[in-house]
Amino acid sequence: MRRSFYQWLMTQRDPVTHDEVKNFANGTFYDQAFPKQSTDFDELSRYLEENGNYLQAMDIFDAAWRQYLASEE
Template sequence: MRLSFYQFLMTERNPDSVDEIAQFANNAALDQVFPKQSQDFDEISHYLEENARYLPAMTIFDEAWQRYLVKMN
């Protein structure tokens, strides 16, 4: 079964890391309305652009999405 992006992102959490994707994951874990079941790039991207003030740059999401695709294939 394919993981949702959120499920994948939670595997990247690390509160002691300065890695941008780890920080993204740490903050997304606290986001109560993150689209947790989605596997859709556009849906998640739109949500982050409109709501995720904790994400300093969308390039971080883009890199995390690429890692997600590699892991799912």
């Protein structure tokens, strides 16, 4: 069974390392309304465009999404 994007993203959290995906993961951890069960790119992208004030740029989400897909192969 495929894990959700949120479940994968939480494996990327790291309060010490400051790369963009890790910072995104750290910010998402505190977002109580994040669609935690979603595996749908469009749903997540739309949510982040409207609510992801902790995300510096959508390119970071795109990079994280590619890593997520690669990890689920």
